[in-house]
Amino acid sequence: MGAKAIAKYLGITQRQAYRLCSDSIIPNFHLGGTVAARRSSLTSWMATAEKSA
Template sequence: MNIQEAPRGDLLMGADAIADYLGVTRRQVYRLVYDQIIPSFKLGGTVAARKSSLTKWMQELEQAENVH
């Protein structure tokens, strides 16, 4: 998905927004970002992520768990 295809309201700016979306703590977000576990990027020095990318990541985790 490129920037022109991104749905309106898809961007999460800051660890607090990402934490709220994932249902985890701000500290957990920073750990997930640092360990490169979640799809994220820096935007002007602020951690950011797309809801669509996080949703896809979670779906892939669920599918992997269902395979085992």
């Protein structure tokens, strides 16, 4: 998933997705120059965030 797909999955803008990745708030990794994240990692991250809220 690139930043555009991450943003669509999370319901945020692409700019917000880049910001969350650069601040290491959401789990991500880089494939060359592309920001990427696994859907399963984002889902578990959201579940953990919901429990702590």
